[in-house]
Amino acid sequence: MSYSAAIEGISKSRQADAEAYDAIFLKYYEMLCVNAYFYLKDAEEARELVQDFFVELFEKKRYADLEGDIKGYLYQSVKNRCLNRLRKMENDKKRLEQLKLEAMYAQRSGERAQTEGVYNRLHEAFGQLSMQRKEALTLVYVQDKRYQEAAEKMGISVNSLKTHLKLGLKKLRQTLTNYRKI
Known part of the structure; x- marks a missing residue:
């Protein structure tokens, strides 16, 4: 062929x-x-x-x-x-x-860990406040007392109570701001 x-x-x-x-x-x-x-x-x-x-x-x-x-x-x-x-x-x-479930769980775990960290840092900062500032913050923000009630219970003027609240909140904010930068 x-x-x-x-x-x-x-x-x-x-x-x-x-x-x-x-x-x-x-x-x-x-x-x-x-x-x-x-x-x-x-x-x-x-x-x-x-x-x-x-x-x-x-x-x-x-x-x-x-x-x-x-x-x-x-x-x-x-x-x-x-x-x-x-x-x-x-x-x-x-x-x-x-x-999706794993991502959601990881996100929640991360949020939980972050929340726990913030809570621990806040608790630590709260422990460093003076007794009067702790009491002022507790009465007004935890127990929902009015300024007049809280001041009478503490035996101080309303203006002194406001000063303790202002300085206590400033310290807590400062502590949390420093924590976020870490």
Whole structure:
């Protein structure tokens, strides 16, 4: 056999392969898309899946090995791909939910740790205040006493109470501001 005859034979073989592939594609593409849509419930996803199937079928030349009624093979192949895609989507969804839960837990843990740190620092700063400033802050902000009531209970004037409150709050703010800078 001459070189040109061999090339002509390969060329005819390729042309016959392409024609066989085209015939299969044209005959079954739409029906396979409908079948894939039945499982995926998304027309674009169904078309993409069937197109990917036909690309693989062509690249691996599986169409050349098919004999007899290939309809069952095509439908089963597409069905399996759909089920695999649905399984993957479900697993991806579960992973995403798990990541969201983990992120939310980490955020809450971080917030809790930060809140505990602020609370501890505030408690420490409160402990460093003088007795009168602690009492003034407790009466007004914890026990919700009016200035007049708190001043009478402490045995001081309202202006002195306001001074103790002002200086006590200033010290607490200063301590928390310094804590945030750390």
